[in-house]
């Protein structure tokens with residue numbers, strides 16, 4: 366303080382300003398704000414539009430107690446126009462995106478095959494998944510199904526808010542091992558050994574450090590090395606050598622007898638399995654309606670995606686465009702009752718843009734018919750979900766799925782993809798603040 370405080374008042378001022386500077390850092394460090402989601406909106410639009418498209422996702426419930434179970438089921442399609450800068454899903458793992466380990470995943474399946482290991486997934490194919498999650502930490506959590514692709518990172522499905530009630534201390538994860546032993550709670554099992562071995566090695570490391578640090582470190586050593594006639598033999602004494610050798614022997618003995626003791630206590634151990642599971646995709650359903658994108662624009666002031674597409678019905682039944690799905694946003698054509706009927710009333714509202722999908726001609730396409738229509742998906746979601754940042758991508762190609770329904774409600778899915786050109790100016794004077802236009 367002598368450097369700054371020439372007078373008592375200036376000293377007080379220095380202390381106060383230092384406190385004021387440190388306080389916000391302290392507040393930010395020790396009083397974290399509640400995280401309300403986990404950054405899915407920050408994923409690049411190309412990641413969300415052209416990788417895994419999740420659909421038919423269902424959650425068995427929205428509220429569970431600690432130890433209660435929730436089953437998440439659904440399907441996903443790996444988009445054929447996969448971004449060139451992402452590694453292909455040669456090794457993919459089914460998980461769930463949660464804010465920390467708030468749920469324990471006790472079961473997971475892809476097409477009925479246990480998804481304990483990673484698997485290779487094929488592009489332009491559909492898969493069915495199921496995960497069983499068990500409540501662990503009480504709270505209100507945003508939970509997504511998720512696929513981790515090696516080299517590409519997590520690809521998130523739709524998120525839903527789940528409430529876990531009760532006390533965290535009541536959480537238990539019992540299992541029965543292959544050798545018939547019952548473990549009451551995997552959460553705390555074997556922790557004593559973990560702490561013992563970590564503690565032992567830390568203690569040995571500290572003893573070794575203290576052995577060298579207890580002596581004057583710098584100047585005597587520097588002099589011994591640089592001064593003429595310095596006694597270098599004092600740098601490492603014979604006691605040091607003896608101690609080092611003793612510690613080496615002790616370490617080898619600890620490892621040897623530790624291994625023997627553990628092997629006797631747990632004679633049957635199976636190492637973690639690193640092989641890949643083989644999962645066949647769902648049987649291929651030919652695309653009934655061929656979609657060709659003639660033109661697509663993202664209208665920046667109007668916050669809407671507009672596409673001009675040519676649809677050809679190659680099937681034997683009619684086809685009516687009912688839904689456009691991209692980035693977990695479901696734009697439903699309100700004029701198609703079959704599409705409206707697929708919406709579960711409990712489906713997260715933030716994933717169902719209220720304006721839905723506007724189609725210039727919603728009449729069903731007859732078998733063999735080709736028609737060119739304008740499609741508009743206008744919603745603030747483009748901004749709130751930060752999908753409009755697609756215009757800043759060097760590869761601004763949109764991607765999504767179009768769902769068509771025949772007169773019996775049978776659904777077929779077509780991929781839709783094409784380059785997207787942003788429109789920044791607007792003849793109606795519309796802006797992001799005044800999307801309806803006019804004098805605003």
Ligand SMILES: [Cu+2]
Nearest residue numbers: 402403507524
């Ligand atoms: Cu989330």
